[in-house]
Amino acid sequence: AQRVTQPEKLLSVFKGAPVELKCNYSYSGSPELFWYVQYSRQRLQLLLRHISRESIKGFTADLNKGETSFHLKKPFAQEEDSAMYYCALSGVSGGYNKLIFGAGTRLAVHP
Amino acid sequence: DADVTQTPRNRITKTGKRIMLECSQTKGHDRMYWYRQDPGLGLRLIYYSFDVKDINKGEISDGYSVSRQAQAKFSLSLESAIPNQTALYFCATSDSATAGNTIYFGEGSWLTVV
Numbered sequence: 001a002q003r004v005t006q007p008e009k010l011l012s013v014f015k016g017a018p019v020e021l022k023c024n025y026s027y028s029g030s031p032e033l034f035w036y037v038q039y040s041r042q043r044l045q046l047l048l049r050h051i052s053r054e055s056i057k058g059f060t061a062d063l064n065k066g067e068t069s070f071h072l073k074k075p076f077a078q079e080e081d082s083a084m085y086y087c088a089l090s091g092v093s094g095g096y097n098k099l100i101f102g103a104g105t106r107l108a109v110h111p
Numbered sequence: 112d113a114d115v116t117q118t119p120r121n122r123i124t125k126t127g128k129r130i131m132l133e134c135s136q137t138k139g140h141d142r143m144y145w146y147r148q149d150p151g152l153g154l155r156l157i158y159y160s161f162d163v164k165d166i167n168k169g170e171i172s173d174g175y176s177v178s179r180q181a182q183a184k185f186s187l188s189l190e191s192a193i194p195n196q197t198a199l200y201f202c203a204t205s206d207s208a209t210a211g212n213t214i215y216f217g218e219g220s221w222l223t224v225v
Contacts, residue, residue, distance in 0.1 A: 006153075009151060034213070042218075043201070043216045043217060043218045043219060044154075044201065044216040045216070046213055046214075046215075049213065086153060086154065088214075098156065098159065098169075099144075099156075099205075099214050100156075101146075101153045101154040101155075102153055103151060103152055103153035104153045104154075
């Protein structure tokens with residue numbers, strides 16, 4: 001079964017501290033992984049995709065197929081990073097390609 | 112990004128009432144989705160449509176129905192609303208012609224059932 005697990009509901013750090021938001025997935029094929037971010041009172045928006053291998057707003061995420069993980073990292077957190085972060089997996093289910101979300105992790109960055 | 116528009120943005124309705132949430136998009140995408148967001152549960156897929164003649168149930172379709180009136184419009188209906196359908200609802204779109212499965216979300220519709 002396809003599943004995305006974000007084990008932390010809340011991650012609280014101080015400004016300037018490193019951040020790692022954990023994401024583990026279950027999928028039998030080759031998945032596409034994404035991180036979406038939702039700032040307060042705003043819509044969800046794509047943060048980054050594993051196939052792009054890019055860094056957005058200082059965040060990076062590496063797909064580790066051995067550990068089935070796609071953790072989101074940033075070396076120095078900023079207050080404006082405070083938001084809900086959702087890990088998502090795109091895979092084929094029932095003949096269709098669908099996006100499945102984790103439960104989300106709220107990142108709170110304190111001054 | 113106002114390319115995916117949801118109406119209404121906020122609605123309070125009574126138990127047993129019928130309510131419709133509408134979604135329209137100007138992105139020209141063929142795929143449209145309705146998600147529900149609940150605290151601690153993340154986003155769960157209610158229904159999705161890969162083209163005008165294609166409607167599919169998601170994880171939590173019970174109590175909901177949808178209509179894809181045109182490629183640009185996808186509405187979600189609660190025939191008889193109940194309090195546990197109180198949630199934030201998101202419409203989303205994606206383009207099958209684009210590599211990857213990036214989904215673009217609307218701003219959300221807050222629904223409260225009392």
